Amino acid sequence: MDLNYTAEEEAFRQEVRTFLQDNLRPSLAEKVRDAKRLTREDLEEWHNLLNSKGWLAWHWPEEHGGTNWTPVEAHIFHEESVYANAPRIVPFGPNMLAPVLIKFGTEEQKAHYLPKILTSEHWWCQGYSEPGSGSDLASLKTEAVRDGDEWVINGQKTWTTLGHIADHIFVLARTSKEGKPQEGISFFLVPMDQPGIEVRPIITLDGEHEVNEVFLTDVRIPAENIVGEENKGWTLAKYLLMYERTGIAGVANSKLALDGLKAASAKMRSSGRPMSEDPLFSARMAKVDIDLMAMEVFNLRVVAAAGGGAAGGVESSMLKIKGTEIRQELTDLSRRVYGPHALPFVPEYFDEGWNEEPVGPAGAMKQARSYFNNRKITIYGGSNEIQKNIISKAGLGL
Amino acid sequence: MDFQLSEERQMLADMLNRFVRDEYPIDVRHKAAEMEGGFDPAMWAQMAELGAVGALIPAEAGGFGGMGEDIAVVFEALGRGIVVEPFLSTGVLGATALVGAGKDDLLEEVVAGGKMLALAHTEADSRYEMSRVSCKAEGGKISGQKSVVLNGATADMLIVSARSSGDIDDEAGIDLYLVDAKADGVSIRSYGTVEGGHAADITFDGAAGEKLPGGYALLEKVLGAGVLALCAEALGAMEVCKDLTLDYLKTRKQFGVNLGKFQALQHRMVEVTIAIEQARSITMLAAGQFEADRLTRERSLSAAKNLTSRVARLVSEETIQLHGGIAMTWEYSAPHFAKRLTMIDHMLGDEDFHLYRFQSLEGAA
Numbered sequence A: 001m002d003l004n005y006t007a008e009e010e011a012f013r014q015e016v017r018t019f020l021q022d023n024l025r026p027s028l029a030e031k032v033r034d035a036k037r038l039t040r041e042d043l044e045e046w047h048n049l050l051n052s053k054g055w056l057a058w059h060w061p062e063e064h065g066g067t068n069w070t071p072v073e074a075h076i077f078h079e080e081s082v083y084a085n086a087p088r089i090v091p092f093g094p095n096m097l098a099p100v101l102i103k104f105g106t107e108e109q110k111a112h113y114l115p116k117i118l119t120s121e122h123w124w125c126q127g128y129s130e131p132g133s134g135s136d137l138a139s140l141k142t143e144a145v146r147d148g149d150e151w152v153i154n155g156q157k158t159w160t161t162l163g164h165i166a167d168h169i170f171v172l173a174r175t176s177k178e179g180k181p182q183e184g185i186s187f188f189l190v191p192m193d194q195p196g197i198e199v200r201p202i203i204t205l206d207g208e209h210e211v212n213e214v215f216l217t218d219v220r221i222p223a224e225n226i227v228g229e230e231n232k233g234w235t236l237a238k239y240l241l242m243y244e245r246t247g248i249a250g251v252a253n254s255k256l257a258l259d260g261l262k263a264a265s266a267k268m269r270s271s272g273r274p275m276s277e278d279p280l281f282s283a284r285m286a287k288v289d290i291d292l293m294a295m296e297v298f299n300l301r302v303v304a305a306a307g308g309g310a311a312g313g314v315e316s317s318m319l320k321i322k323g324t325e326i327r328q329e330l331t332d333l334s335r336r337v338y339g340p341h342a343l344p345f346v347p348e349y350f351d352e353g354w355n356e357e358p359v360g361p362a363g364a365m366k367q368a369r370s371y372f373n374n375r376k377i378t379i380y381g382g383s384n385e386i387q388k389n390i391i392s393k394a395g396l397g398l
Numbered sequence B: 001m002d003f004q005l006s007e008e009r010q011m012l013a014d015m016l017n018r019f020v021r022d023e024y025p026i027d028v029r030h031k032a033a034e035m036e037g038g039f040d041p042a043m044w045a046q047m048a049e050l051g052a053v054g055a056l057i058p059a060e061a062g063g064f065g066g067m068g069e070d071i072a073v074v075f076e077a078l079g080r081g082i083v084v085e086p087f088l089s090t091g092v093l094g095a096t097a098l099v100g101a102g103k104d105d106l107l108e109e110v111v112a113g114g115k116m117l118a119l120a121h122t123e124a125d126s127r128y129e130m131s132r133v134s135c136k137a138e139g140g141k142i143s144g145q146k147s148v149v150l151n152g153a154t155a156d157m158l159i160v161s162a163r164s165s166g167d168i169d170d171e172a173g174i175d176l177y178l179v180d181a182k183a184d185g186v187s188i189r190s191y192g193t194v195e196g197g198h199a200a201d202i203t204f205d206g207a208a209g210e211k212l213p214g215g216y217a218l219l220e221k222v223l224g225a226g227v228l229a230l231c232a233e234a235l236g237a238m239e240v241c242k243d244l245t246l247d248y249l250k251t252r253k254q255f256g257v258n259l260g261k262f263q264a265l266q267h268r269m270v271e272v273t274i275a276i277e278q279a280r281s282i283t284m285l286a287a288g289q290f291e292a293d294r295l296t297r298e299r300s301l302s303a304a305k306n307l308t309s310r311v312a313r314l315v316s317e318e319t320i321q322l323h324g325g326i327a328m329t330w331e332y333s334a335p336h337f338a339k340r341l342t343m344i345d346h347m348l349g350d351e352d353f354h355l356y357r358f359q360s361l362e363g364a365a
């Protein structure tokens, strides 16, 4: 066992760092740092930059444009990107759909879709959840009916993240009502720029537009837009979710958040001393620090064992639970540290080009919003309760 | 012992609860919050007419209440609607200062709903500390800066803590001053707060202030009244969260059954229920001891705020989590209650502040 980075790994870290220093637009990094609203152009710019270096699809097989990084290298890449305040890779295309296409898609599908994910010509969103089917995803009601050489899709998807800036949606739809609900689901690729698709915003509790409802009315797609076999979509759906969950754990994001919290705690004062010396507060910070140290090793252990961009089923569930608990604890402490200054909220602050003096100490105004927004991470990607059900059943045999 | 409210208070509670339920649904609340100044003056006038302000003020001073239990009754009802009208600023923080200082003429206008008040106490570096005041008072002129003054921009009169002597955190040397918000030397930057309220940063540059008698002890009384109000408000908001969540667990179906059939969720709902009973109990205690000697009063107030903060976090986080995605939406009411519960912890001392304060008061007992 050796828990130190090798010289090659350190050199790789330097390479990533230099690349980001030289190429990531500083004003974009600033937007990310200040939690400002990002546009599709911002996100595309980041995707394109990575793609130009061959790093966007880092976990794909090399033949499709992947990097063949070791799990440690991938970890380093994430860490450096997060530390440089790069936007996140929008996961729906490169990290969710692509692995499914690579494993289950036809050669034509791979050849057609994978390059377009890399170039951002296609921008995907995830059409899984429905109003009546959240945790119980297999109960979904959106229906696809074969009509000649087309599929006709009717139904409603909801919570569709970034659906308003996407042009393609992958859709789970029912193709059979026989047998168990899981056995009648298929996985479809649907262009959104066509009649019958309507995207309506859902405003979240923090006043933001991030998720949507997507209505599908007599939407027609060619027969070949099914991935995998008819009625076998559930296997694909679950395969994809392992990738989704592994991504939600967010170790690097937590490390950055912890650094920010430590800096804030040294600046903000209580009873004439910095918050970092406040016994109760510093103890909570130390605890989450320790949890995160362990989590980082846990994450590396698991990813190393699995290879590629996702942990196995039970492991990805464990990572998702621990990772989101840590992230939420950090958002809780990050608003607390600012005391009364966590209250002020100027929505325009989050727009690019808002140049007024922020209210209160720098960094304070985004914290409560971030705390509220991050309540979602224990809900989506399969709620933490559902992950516990998976672990107790599949992992512990209970 | 008797845990029942008096008949008058029960009537007040029933009337306010009915009003909030019928006249103050969440969309009315949002509309009020979006108005300039962050509340609806017509709603304020209407609620003042119902007696909701008068109930916060003692009879000697022109009201018909003003005891701990009155504050608790009114604010629990307001919490059920997460009412944005400035009851805390005007009816509790401001009015308590005026009552203590015997400013009956002004109070009369306050009770009638005609005058708004705000407490300008928190400073950029004071966090929640009660005696950390750097604002200066010299010959009746106030100079310095105050931060996050709740409803500061809509107040007619500001109650400002300022120091005429002593070190930065000495209790001695602090007094409250009455300052006309429109006076020369007062400049106000107003903004919204994240849960739908309003606050302001205020700079005083030699503004004329009338010193209120009472010194630091009056400030402590004012802040204590505010703590009690916030605990009671939180209680009302928690009850709403619990009702909404319970209702949802009983109607939302996944896997062919109501969510409430899952034992993992049942137990969590039970935890929430027990925690709210604890919060209710400690708030009753604080209300009942509000007229007791200083140490008893302050000790139970800090106990109440600490416990309420802990319970508020549990209730708000569980409310969102147990609902799932629906509670992440603006459209649904529950998340707004959860947000208010969270941000109450950032007002007048958070969980940790009141834990320390409780400990130090224990030491003094």
Ligand SMILES: Cc1cc2nc3c(=O)[nH]c(=O)nc-3n(C[C@H](O)[C@H](O)[C@H](O)COP(=O)(O)OP(=O)(O)OC[C@H]3O[C@@H](n4cnc5c(N)ncnc54)[C@H](O)[C@@H]3O)c2cc1C
Pocket: A125, A126, A127, A128, A129, A131, A133, A134, A135, A136, A158, A159, A160, A161, A162, A211, A376, A379, A380, A381, A382, A383, A384, A385, A386, A389, B252, B254, B255, B259, B262, B264, B265, B321, B322, B323, B324, B325, B326, B328
């Ligand atoms: C911000 C956000 C973004 C999202 N983005 C997307 C997206 O892009 N695409 C997409 O398809 N979906 C997306 N989702 C949907 C997300 O996957 C669902 O919200 C999630 O699956 C939970 O479903 P639900 O909200 O219907 O809650 P429900 O399933 O109704 O669950 C409510 C509560 O009951 C619990 N529960 C349910 N079943 C059980 C059980 N058997 N045992 C114990 N507890 C249980 C849950 O854990 C939860 O606490 C998003 C959600 C959010 C909030």
